[in-house]
Amino acid sequence: MADDEPTRAARLLDAQAKAVLLFAEIEERGLVAPGEGERAVSDRIRDLANELFGTTRHWHKRIVRSGPNTLKPYKENPPDRVIGADDIVFADFGPIFEEYEADFGRTFVLGDDPVKQRLRDDLPQVFAAGRRFFENSPDITGAGLYTEVARLAEKAGWELGGWHAGHLVGEFPHETIEGAHVESYVTPENETPMRRTDKTGRTCHWILEIHLIDRERGFGGFYEELLTL
Numbered sequence: 001m002a003d004d005e006p007t008r009a010a011r012l013l014d015a016q017a018k019a020v021l022l023f024a025e026i027e028e029r030g031l032v033a034p035g036e037g038e039r040a041v042s043d044r045i046r047d048l049a050n051e052l053f054g055t056t057r058h059w060h061k062r063i064v065r066s067g068p069n070t071l072k073p074y075k076e077n078p079p080d081r082v083i084g085a086d087d088i089v090f091a092d093f094g095p096i097f098e099e100y101e102a103d104f105g106r107t108f109v110l111g112d113d114p115v116k117q118r119l120r121d122d123l124p125q126v127f128a129a130g131r132r133f134f135e136n137s138p139d140i141t142g143a144g145l146y147t148e149v150a151r152l153a154e155k156a157g158w159e160l161g162g163w164h165a166g167h168l169v170g171e172f173p174h175e176t177i178e179g180a181h182v183e184s185y186v187t188p189e190n191e192t193p194m195r196r197t198d199k200t201g202r203t204c205h206w207i208l209e210i211h212l213i214d215r216e217r218g219f220g221g222f223y224e225e226l227l228t229l
Contacts, residue, residue: 003171005203008100009229012169012205015097016226018053019104025052026091032108034085038064041083045093055095060103063092070220071213073162086111088119090222092209101169103207105224116219119212122156123223127210130165131227134194134208142166142182142190145208149186153212161211161220163187166227168198169207194228205229 003011022045026032031044042064049055060074066089069078074092083089092105107123109116130149134140149165166186182189186208196204208227213220 002200002202008170008202009205011098011100012102012226013229015095015100015102016104016229018055018097019093019095019102019225022049022052022093022095023091023104023106027108032064032083032089032091032110034083034087034110036083037080038066038069038083038089039080041089042091045091049093049095053095053097055097057096058094060094062094063090063105065090068218070222071161071215071218073211083110086113088113088116088219088221090220092222092224100171103167103169103209103224103226105209105222107221107223115214115217116221119158119214119219119221122158123210123212123221126152126156126158126212127208127223127225130208130210134227138195140194141192142186142194143188145186145194146188146190149208149210153210156212158212158214161213162209165210166206166208166224169205169226170202 042062066083066087069081072078087110090107094103107120109120129152133148146165150160153160164185164187168184183192198204206227209224211222
């Protein structure tokens with residue numbers, strides 16, 4: 001039997017709270033460090049999630065990217081790279097906690113580069129401004145939110161790095177996301193209202209993801225969490 005809506009909301013928030021703790025522990029243990037390969041760091045984070053929460057499954061591929069690899073959108077699979085001493089690195093993980101999906105991303109700067117630090121610090125601000133726009137726009141569509149996030153990115157001096165800026169999230173597996181299923185994404189082609197129910201009558205919950213890039217300097221950053229709860 002499916003959970004009722006208050007239970008669904010509580011469990012999605014609990015899944016995200018566990019992801020927050022996971023990422024805090026990543027930083028506390030210094031897992032993102034110079035001289036480490038991206039895949040090795042990803043595997044250590046996977047093992048840490050298992051150690052802390054018994055998590056053995058992730059609903060999307062685990063991503064740790066550094067340097068020029070941070071320019072690449074989700075669908076690409078750049079070669080493994082060793083993290084440098086002055087690198088910018090982001091991690092994007094989708095752990096499953098008690099059959100509910102989390103989707104969480106953060107950016108780490110390993111050095112004193114002021115531009116990389118500014119990018120890291122701008123990410124949560126663009127996210128927060130995008131969330132405020134969503135909250136103040138009752139009839140907003142995926143296309144409308146994408147346009148606003150792109151505007152916010154440009155205003156801050158960056159560019160969006162992907163073809164979408166978020167997606168549905170829910171019980172594992174949530175509504176199947178297919179290439180032609182633009183209604184599942186925050187993307188320019190999605191003209192459907194984001195505040196709606198899915199085909200089973202459940203409230204749609206969304207992730208907002210901010211991928212900002214600087215093509216000229218050759219790096220980017222990432223920030224992702226729940227939008228709608």
